[in-house]
Amino acid sequence: MQCPKCHAMMHTYNRNGVQIEQCSGCRGIFLDYGELEALTRLESQYTAQQYGQVPPPAAPPAPYPAHAAPAPAWGAPQHGGHGHGHGHHHGHHKGGFGRMLFSS
Amino acid sequence: MNALALPAPLPAALAAWARGGPGQPYVLLADRPDGTVVRCGDAVAKAHAPGSDPEALAARIRVAGSGALAGVLLPPLRTGAVHGRPVSLWPYGTPVDPARPEDAPWEEAARLLAALHRTGPRDLPGPVPPMRGPAKVARALRRLARAPQPDPDGVRAVRAAAATLPDWARGEGVPPAGGAVLCHGDLHLGQLVRHPAPDGPWRLIDVDDLGLGAPAWDLARPAAWYAAGILAPEAWLRFLDAYRAAGGPAAGPPGSDPWPELDLAARALTVQTAALALAKAAPARRPLDEGERLMLDSCVRMATFRAELEP
Numbered sequence: 001m002q003c004p005k006c007h008a009m010m011h012t013y014n015r016n017g018v019q020i021e022q023c024s025g026c027r028g029i030f031l032d033y034g035e036l037e038a039l040t041r042l043e044s045q046y047t048a049q050q051y052g053q054v055p056p057p058a059a060p061p062a063p064y065p066a067h068a069a070p071a072p073a074w075g076a077p078q079h080g081g082h083g084h085g086h087g088h089h090h091g092h093h094k095g096g097f098g099r100m101l102f103s104s
Numbered sequence: 105m106n107a108l109a110l111p112a113p114l115p116a117a118l119a120a121w122a123r124g125g126p127g128q129p130y131v132l133l134a135d136r137p138d139g140t141v142v143r144c145g146d147a148v149a150k151a152h153a154p155g156s157d158p159e160a161l162a163a164r165i166r167v168a169g170s171g172a173l174a175g176v177l178l179p180p181l182r183t184g185a186v187h188g189r190p191v192s193l194w195p196y197g198t199p200v201d202p203a204r205p206e207d208a209p210w211e212e213a214a215r216l217l218a219a220l221h222r223t224g225p226r227d228l229p230g231p232v233p234p235m236r237g238p239a240k241v242a243r244a245l246r247r248l249a250r251a252p253q254p255d256p257d258g259v260r261a262v263r264a265a266a267a268t269l270p271d272w273a274r275g276e277g278v279p280p281a282g283g284a285v286l287c288h289g290d291l292h293l294g295q296l297v298r299h300p301a302p303d304g305p306w307r308l309i310d311v312d313d314l315g316l317g318a319p320a321w322d323l324a325r326p327a328a329w330y331a332a333g334i335l336a337p338e339a340w341l342r343f344l345d346a347y348r349a350a351g352g353p354a355a356g357p358p359g360s361d362p363w364p365e366l367d368l369a370a371r372a373l374t375v376q377t378a379a380l381a382l383a384k385a386a387p388a389r390r391p392l393d394e395g396e397r398l399m400l401d402s403c404v405r406m407a408t409f410r411a412e413l414e415p
Contacts, residue, residue: 009411009412011412022263024409024412024413025412027361027363027364068341069330069337069341069363070362071330071331071363072331072370073401073405073412074331074364074406074408075330075331075332075333075405076333076370076398076401076402076405078333086304093313097205097329097334097394097395098202098203098205098397100329100393100399101205101334102202102205102292102293102328102337103292103294104138104294104295
């Protein structure tokens with residue numbers, strides 16, 4: 001589909017089972033009917049798990065927590081939002097990537 | 105038999121030049137077509153690429169030695185020529201331990217890049233050549249084109265990903281006017297040392313690709329590693345946030361999505377890295393390693409999105 005704002009193509013991503021469309025041009029996000037509610041529900045579940053049902057008093061606003069760091073459309077799928085910052089590939093601790101980080 | 109003694113091999117000749125006499129002990133740090141580097145005690149000598157433009161190289165080394173870049177770039181000790189190659193001598197600095205990339209000084213790297221990018225053009229010692237980032241993309245693609253029997257699917261993906269780039273990002277034609285600042289041109293974790301060794305402040309080294317250009321290029325390798333899933337989001341954000349906090353101009357304001365600014369250069373570095381990986385793997389008849397495979401996967405996804413990616 002096309003972005004209603006800038007008319008670039010929109011790509012579909014799955015975030016915790018919720019389909020969202022993000023524009024490849026202006027990065028705007030389109031939510032279908034009910035998807036915002038689904039995201040809100042997931043958020044409150046996550047908060048409950050994290051804080052044992054008690055909502056955190058005035059959690060400090062982070063510009064983007066690690067699990068929500070923006071990534072490009074062509075980025076690896078783990079940026080889709082499932083890993084909460086612990087994507088299985090991310091491994092600058094593993095031997096396989098070391099050489100790449102140090103070479104031209 | 106007299107007079108026609110064979111010339112010393114380049115590393116030994118470099119060490120002799122560095123120490124002012126033959127027969128000096130040295131440690132060979134790198135010996136590649138684009139540069140030979142030896143360490144002699146507390147100094148490091150480099151023979152630059154045979155095809156280096158001598159004037160451009162001299163201008164780059166002059167920048168490294170200028171007061172405006174003190175505290176950012178390691179300054180040279182002296183320059184010369186050995187075996188017809190331009191050579192330069194530098195103080196030894198302690199590098200990031202390649203076995204411990206998790207110790208990488210991401211914040212320091214970011215602050216050094218921000219300082220480099222904020223250097224005023226009038227503070228530079230004379231004309232500065234263009235940053236060689238796009239030329240290196242072109243060189244990687246040429247090397248892939250010459251490689252013996254590279255993986256055909258990989259080559260297709262790299263070519264399709266390269267086609268999403270504007271000509272200038274592949275070293276063809278002139279970059280868009282405006283916004284050019286002093287850039288390193290080849291940032292990776294091997295380009296940072298602590299001087300004085302072993303625990304002095306961090307400095308950037310290796311000015312062979314330094315010049316005026318798009319500062320996003322210097323953030324593009326970490327950005328490409330992060331996008332491919334190689335660099336953890338935490339490390340990426342430490343780097344990005346420190347760069348922005350230091351006033352770096354390449355990635356938008358703090359808190360904003362940096363990708364509109366970084367996307368093109370990150371794609372270019374992804375293409376460059378994947379092209380070199382395929383070109384190096386082909387003659388060795390080896391499969392890509394995990395990191396190389398992830399960079400190629402990024403190229404495959406770029407090819408999928410090519411209609412939407414800004415050319």
